[in-house]
Amino acid sequence: MQQLLTWLAVTAALLYWARSWQRSRTPGLLAMVKALAALDAALVLGTDYGSPDWLFGIPTLPNYLVHALTLGAAYFLQLFVLYLAHPADTVPVKIRSRRRILVVAQLALGVLYLLGPVRGSLPGITASEGDHSFVVAYLAVFELYLGLAMFDVVWVGRHAKDLPRGYLRTGLRLLRWGGICGLAFVVHKALYSLAVSFGLNPPWAEMGNAGVSRALTTAGILLLMAGVTVPAIGPRNQLRRNHRDLEPLWQDLITYAPEAKFDAKPTRRADITDRIRQRLTEINDVLVGPLQPYLDPAVYQAALASAEHDAGHGEIPAPAVAQAVTIAAALTSTNPVVSDRRVPFPSADTADYRQESAWVAQVANAYARLTRIAPNHEEPHRRVIRPA
Numbered sequence: 568m569q570q571l572l573t574w575l576a577v578t579a580a581l582l583y584w585a586r587s588w589q590r591s592r593t594p595g596l597l598a599m600v601k602a603l604a605a606l607d608a609a610l611v612l613g614t615d616y617g618s619p620d621w622l623f624g625i626p627t628l629p630n631y632l633v634h635a636l637t638l639g640a641a642y643f644l645q646l647f648v649l650y651l652a653h654p655a656d657t658v659p660v661k662i663r664s665r666r667r668i669l670v671v672a673q674l675a676l677g678v679l680y681l682l683g684p685v686r687g688s689l690p691g692i693t694a695s696e697g698d699h700s701f702v703v704a705y706l707a708v709f710e711l712y713l714g715l716a717m718f719d720v721v722w723v724g725r726h727a728k729d730l731p732r733g734y735l736r737t738g739l740r741l742l743r744w745g746g747i748c749g750l751a752f753v754v755h756k757a758l759y760s761l762a763v764s765f766g767l768n769p770p771w772a773e774m775g776n777a778g779v780s781r782a783l784t785t786a787g788i789l790l791l792m793a794g795v796t797v798p799a800i801g802p803r804n805q806l807r808r809n810h811r812d813l814e815p816l817w818q819d820l821i822t823y824a825p826e827a828k829f830d831a832k833p834t835r836r837a838d839i840t841d842r843i844r845q846r847l848t849e850i851n852d853v854l855v856g857p858l859q860p861y862l863d864p865a866v867y868q869a870a871l872a873s874a875e876h877d878a879g880h881g882e883i884p885a886p887a888v889a890q891a892v893t894i895a896a897a898l899t900s901t902n903p904v905v906s907d908r909r910v911p912f913p914s915a916d917t918a919d920y921r922q923e924s925a926w927v928a929q930v931a932n933a934y935a936r937l938t939r940i941a942p943n944h945e946e947p948h949r950r951v952i953r954p955a
Contacts, residue, residue, distance in 0.1 A: 595650030641716035720746030733799030742794030748787030
């Protein structure tokens with residue numbers, strides 16, 4: 568059950584990040600896709616299929632491939648963390664030393680595997696084979712490199728407390744705890760191997776479903792998967808909420824100016840970023856186009872002054888309320904406004920479509936309250952007047 572749960576979590580994360588990379592092919596996303604792909608393959612190869620000789624008749628070959636893939640996954644996770652913590656243009660320099668260490672570790676792992684487990688016809692590459700010098704060296708290489716990678720993750724995660732509350736802060740904290748579990752796994756493996764090499768047999772199991780290693784790896788992988796997924800899924804869920812909140816304002820604006828609506832309607836399976844960008848574009852096209860002559864700056868200033876002294880709108884900022892009042896007035900007006908000033912839409916503080924969608928969603932919620940339209944209602948009451 569532990570293996571199945573872990574594999575499902577990693578596979579789900581892999582599919583999600585692969586789709587994200589297809590939309591935005593950045594080096595950080597590619598590093599995460601490679602890390603998850605290597606880890607997913609390692610989990611498949613590490614499954615107990617009931618026969619020790621199932622892969623080309625070599626009992627230790629699955630162990631070696633799992634270890635090699637795990638080192639690769641750890642390296643690409645390091646790259647992802649670097650892109651998360653540093654400007655993208657500074658990362659290539661930081662990658663070089665880590666790449667050299669990976670190459671050395673992989674070469675050492677391969678040589679020690681050929682000299683030890685394969686040559687000695689060992690049944691497995693575990694700490695229980697600690698009396699074999701090459702196995703001890705092999706496990707030492709694996710554990711040292713994995714420990715270094717987990718330290719990188721933990722080191723970046725320490726900055727979580729300095730971030731404002733949100734998805735990134737939560738994700739970094741989960742990454743940090745996943746890295747701590749990884750470090751605990753490495754320390755346990757090293758101490759267990761050392762104890763066995765001195766003829767001591769710890770009273771607890773290392774491997775198997777009840778083993779300490781399995782518990783630590785399962786907890787670490789699940790926490791790492793949550794840590795890399797929360798910062799990505801959280802904002803996308805927020806975009807979906809914003810898209811629903813835009814519904815009443817968008818419906819009335821499109822009713823007012825149906826020519827602003829795109830001919831190609833996005834399907835429900837279309838990516839949320841495409842859907843919300845289209846909805847924002849249609850809203851802005853009406854506001855800066857056919858509705859612009861009826862947006863009264865005097866109405867905006869009066870509504871802004873009133874909203875700043877009115878606490879009845881909850882957490883909606885006064886400028887958003889003022890914009891909603893101005894739009895509602897314009898939709899029912901038949902007299903163009905003569906003024907040199909323009910009402911600011913959507914907001915001077917929005918830098919990208921995510922911030923813009925969050926702001927316009929607040930305007931839409933204020934508009935829904937003003938016009939007595941329940942947010943997210945599929946058939947809002949129409950009160951717009953299109954000038955002749």
